[in-house]
Amino acid sequence: MLKSLVPTGRGSVATSVALIGAILIFAFIAANFSPGTFAITLLTGLLRAMLLFLVAAGLSLIFGLMDILNFAQGGYFMLGAYITFDVVHPEAGIMSFGSLIADPTMRFAFAITIATLIGAVLGYVLERGLLRPLYKRALFQLVLTFGVSIILLEAVKFLWGPSPYSWTVRLPIQESQFRIFDTPFSTYRLFVIAMGLMLMAVVIVLLRRTRIGIIIRAGVQDPEMVSALGINVRAVFTLVFTLGCALAAFGGGVAVPFLGATNSLGATFLLASIAVIVLGGLGSFEGTAVGSFVVGLGWAAMEQFSARPEIGTVLASMSPMLLLALVLLLRPKGLFGEDR
């Protein structure tokens, strides 16, 4: 049961650095040695890493604390994307109250808030209503979160239909671009990267420096001992689960302007985030942070690589699963994981 939140020695750090170095070299080759394309690939990779982190953070903490792999986490991401899209595009969807706010930027911020709140409420309901009665039966919890992920997918198809939506309302921040090596990159994406890094820092400080963070870290080590010290561990479980789902829905909200709202978002991001937490080592939060950089950069590099006509786009859409399968086969204990 021993799980660690600290990197285990110099070995894992060295492996991570080597891995990221190898991915950077691969990205440079994939970019045909052009510095502009390389920079864009890197920024796209960082963007992916931030989105993956938003899904994987909850996944990792929930797994560490409660030993549940929440298969519905991707569903929350997808739901966040659809709700945000819907509020910003009142004519397309079911929540027409979005049209009350005229300014698109304000409406977008409002939409993300709504999506995050709905994610939090649904996360709370899932934990309190459905998972808590099954605490003694881990296999059934896994099966249940899988069932909830199907319900979320089918509910989204029922409410918004099966065909994908692409973002049409132009936000001022999306329109503005900047150039690196004569290649344009949207400021909005840079903004998302900055926000993701900030959130990553906030979560790490929360875990390292606050009382609730200490309780969560102790809970990852040994929930029974924490509960024996008179702390309501169940309430901590609920809090972490709710926050995790809210973070995933928030991630979907910030991603929808450039990814569009599609049915496959949930499965794609779920599998890629599982790759992140497995690579980082199940139960290690620093591992999750490093893992999201590795998988995000690797995914973007593979996409760049499969843009070549002789490779084909199949590889690009398979790459999250391919990365996951490779990670499971080669390094199942993860970079920062311990034998469990």
Next chain:
Amino acid sequence: MAQNRLTRFLRNEWIYIVFSVLLVLFPHIVGGITGSSPFGVQRGSRFIMSGAAVYWMSILIDIFALSVLVMSYNLMFGFTGVISFGHAMFFGLGGYLLGMVTQMTGLPPDLAFFVGVALVIVVSAVLGLGIGFATLRLRGVYFAIFTLAVSEMVLIYFGRWAVTGGEDGFALSTIPVWIDAAQSRINLYYVSLILFAGTFVFIRRLVNSPAGAVFKAIRENEMRAQAIGFNTLRFKLLSITIASVLAGCAGIIHALLAKKIGPEMLNVSHTVDALLMTIIGGVGTFTGPILGASGLTLADVLLREATITIGSLTIDIGDSWLLILGLIFVLVVLIFPFGIVGTWNRLRMRFARR
């Protein structure tokens, strides 16, 4: 002595014997009641599949294929305690491999059919064994993740692969006449009945054998089974390989009935079906998967056209069938974790003890 064994057999198994006889006679019974021929309507040398008997046979073939899939899943999940989220891959690959051999190799239909079936069995076994060998040494959750990732990759690949018609799939047109669903559906009915009954008997004998005892020991406590001295990896691999082959065979029947193969056969919804029907029927029971599969198939057939109207909102049940299945799934996991047969057995045991 022989007399004694026979009477004991009859006393214990009479219900299965009655059911087998009913299923064997089923096409003729339905044909007699509705006045339609189970062979279809003859037009010259060809038959046209129409009439109530033919319609009900196709529903039963569907139930047989699905039951085999669910029984195979139950062997893994219910009896060995191994959870896989990629069972649809074996089901879909069964259909795809048979289709590709019969449609694309140019062999004579009969030969191609048997080569296809043999290939499905070999490939499913090798694939199941390979996946199991790669990941089963790890904790249970890794196996579930890995199977999900691999099956999603296979789904994406076949959805884009030009050779198999990509998103549209392809039709099965060069099937031998004797098992062609559009010519002699009654033969397909009996072939799938044989597969269904064979799977049932085989799984029962396997689970009641010494190997089955090890399966159950692994499900209850793998460490303990290992400590007693069993090579648990080997037994889990056996369970997964058998389940994969059976799922591939179920896929063959499904493809033969639909006469069309497409990426929807690889969709995760077939895994959900298998998981759901195992849980609804009863995890780790013999008849539970069959009850789950037939109950849900019949519900699907009966409710496909139905709609619910709540105020101004009209819900088409056929369109949101998966959503309803998902809701049923969650409710059953919460309220009846032992399923229909499991709950029934528990109630019976409680009354017997008094």
